[in-house]
């Protein structure tokens with residue numbers, strides 16, 4: 001189990017990182033990210049292994065979405081290095097970021113489909129913008145991808161006419177259309193019934209196995225992520241810890257055990273953030 005935690009000395013931390021980085025698709029080195037006074041990541045160093053599924057777990061506001069947005073170059077850190085598929089994002093121009101984003105599929109929290117476009121046009125949009133495919137080829141590609149996520153007869157529907165689970169699958173289809181190397185999924189299970197959760201879980205598993213896509217999933221849904229993930233990045237109590245799901249689950253570290261304690265985590269919606277807002281420190285994680 002590779003534990004990356006604040007207690008490590010800088011030197012031992014670097015040695016762990018160098019060994020792990022060789023097989024990684026995304027690397028964070030000492031990344032600091034604040035929004036005004038709010039420190040979100042305070043020296044985060046971790047790696048996301050190529051071809052594996054990493055789940056990012058942590059309470060609301062711990063920085064899960066921020067990590068995905070940093071990888072997409074949608075926000076920039078104040079300090080530190082982020083390497084995505086071999087590209088160092090430090091100082092990358094918008095043009096450089098475009099090359100990085102071509103390798104990424106992003107499934108945003110809430111779907112982020114364009115409400116005024118049909119599902120077909122939502123999916124056709126990136127193909128029309130970024131490829132020279134004919135309309136017939138685009139239609140074939142859109143339908144192939146919709147079938148892969150278990151959707152049919154949705155071409156003419158608007159996003160507002162789909163159920164929550166269907167929206168998630170349509171968003172996943174759109175993220176997959178450009179055949180990404182790395183798939184970023186922000187809360188793919190939130191707001192879904194148990195059957196839809198299982199369905200998305202199975203889909204992500206299949207995409208990872210069949211297409212060798214590196215997948216990062218941010219989630220509050222512990223059972224699914226623990227089944228799905230090869231590695232977990234846990235943002236909890238001002239600390240970042242990585243390990244296999246089994247290793248984290250059975251950790252005797254009281255802080256990690258606290259996270260997996262159902263009494264702490266199974267709070268009603270909203271209670272978690274209320275509790276956090278009452279605490280004295282802004283959530284931050286890292287090695288410094």
Ligand SMILES: Nc1ncnc2c1ncn2[C@@H]1O[C@H](COP(=O)(O)OP(=O)(O)OP(=O)(O)O)[C@@H](O)[C@H]1O
Pocket residue numbers: 035038040058059060061062063064065066067
């Ligand atoms: N663009 C922004 N401007 C200001 N603050 C931001 C911005 N984006 C994120 N934050 C703040 O950063 C912190 C981390 O946000 P983030 O969205 O990464 O959390 P999260 O772990 O994804 O939470 P959730 O589980 O609720 O989705 C929050 O306190 C949030 O208010």
Ligand SMILES: [Mg+2]
Pocket residue numbers: 064065066109186187218
């Ligand atoms: Mg989030």
